[in-house]
Amino acid sequence: MTSIANGNDSNxxxxxxxxxxLFAGRERELILVRQWLSAIESQPQHACVVGRQGEGKTSxxxxxxxxxxTNGLIACSPRIDAKxxxxxxxxxxxEALLDAIDRECGTKLRQDWKSGK
Numbered sequence: 001m002t003s004i005a006n007g008n009d010s011n012x013x014x015x016x017x018x019x020x021x022l023f024a025g026r027e028r029e030l031i032l033v034r035q036w037l038s039a040i041e042s043q044p045q046h047a048c049v050v051g052r053q054g055e056g057k058t059s060x061x062x063x064x065x066x067x068x069x070t071n072g073l074i075a076c077s078p079r080i081d082a083k084x085x086x087x088x089x090x091x092x093x094x095e096a097l098l099d100a101i102d103r104e105c106g107t108k109l110r111q112d113w114k115s116g117k
Contacts, residue, residue, distance in 0.1 A: 026060065033064050037071050076100040 039045060047064075049057050061077040068075035078096035080089040098110035 026056065026063070029060055030063065030067075033060075033067055037064075037067055037073065040071075040073060074100050074104050 036045060036047060049060055049064075051057050065075045065077065074097075076093075076096040076099065078092045080092060084092075094113070095110060098113055101107060102109055102111075
């Protein structure tokens, strides 16, 4: 079972927001996602989704991003790698977050960050 540690559709790789509406059979996880998202208003949060291959991690992340957007939040789902250094993984996280903000807000934060502005 996929779990969410605090610290969609038939094609889970689809970025189509409509596809997230087809997410089913994960009521327990969805309740946790909604509780977690509501807590963000008082304190920024991050989460880690872990599970074995084929358990629906990507589907859960797509649904989480859809739920976040419904709540006016911007979410990203970068892939980190235990073989990379913490600095490399942090760089990946920052880039993914800046990309998400740029898409949502029409900004060029990642471009500015890369250029040192």
